Amino acid sequence: MSLRDVPYQTAPSPLLEVRDLTVEYATATGSALAVDKVGFTLDKGEFLGIVGESGCGKSTLLFGIAQLLSPPAGITGGSVSFKGRNLVTMTARQLNAIRWSELSVVMQSAMNALNPVKTIGSQFRDVLRAHSFDTDIAVRSREVMELVGVDPVHLGSYPHQLSGGMRQRAMIAMALLFTPDLIIMDEPTSALDVVAQRSLMVQIKELQRELGFAIIFVTHDMSLVSHFSDQLIVMYGGQIAEFGDTRTVFDTPRHPYSRGLLDAFPSIRGPKVPLLGIPGSPPDLSDLPPGCRFAARCPSVMPSCTQTGPELYDVDQVLVRCLLHAPGQVSKEEVPA
Structure with a gap:
């Protein structure tokens, strides 16, 4: 068989592709940059967890993807491609046609x-x-x-x-x-006790395996998604701080913020260790500091961190927004404790 006889095969397109999505809130003192050029892809049947502190942009990102934002919030840049269609440019009638049938949302508080x-x-x-x-x-x-x-x-x-x-x-x-292809879940377990949380998560995972839909699951509890998600996004200050395979992020967190979140939760295995918090507060999204947005709270801060805003660097197939992993720095090394 000659090369000419071999049929050309293209890689399957992702179910969801978010590119440079930017969401801002209009305030009396100017705009607040709640989601800053966030991008990722999601394949069919995949479970993506998104974690971070309150106010980091998790829920705003979900509402931007599902086109459920209302004033004073609005998308100011980027695209959301779902099954090859850009949701950002769709009309309300077109969006209503695919909501529930192809894409559905589970809100944080079912009572509301x-x-x-x-x-x-x-x-x-x-x-x-x-x-x-x-x-x-x-x-x-x-x-x-x-x-x-x-x-x-x-x-x-x-x-x-x-x-x-x-x-x-x-x-x-x-x-x-309607057995949709994508279900977006915004902290659906936040009002439940620990036993009910695990029971619900097990049920969700079993349904996903049975029906094959993809999930975007937002929570502030990293331990909750550790055993259920395939990929994990850690958000901070409206940006992706770290993004990669869930097990890899948990086993070897490369961003100081990811390590801080993990140190704030107790482990049910191994020796007892004191729980550590992250000092300070998240940045004001309407008055963001120059350089790295985590610099003021970071235990590994360097002089350049306060001036240079880090890009997302690829470290062994994990994306990390930290100058510690910039070319010429301590690439491929674990973040100091």
């Missing part, structure tokens, strides 16, 4: 996201009818409730009649009505 004066079943029915699904609505509603481990009898319940865990499962069931 669900309509308090409608039963769970009636809210499922509204979603299905909005997408012209008029047949077997009751059957489909029961199916998704069973998928998330909730007795379908609760389709007749109001949100306040369910426990916190059951409300979150009902929200996930609603997100699965």
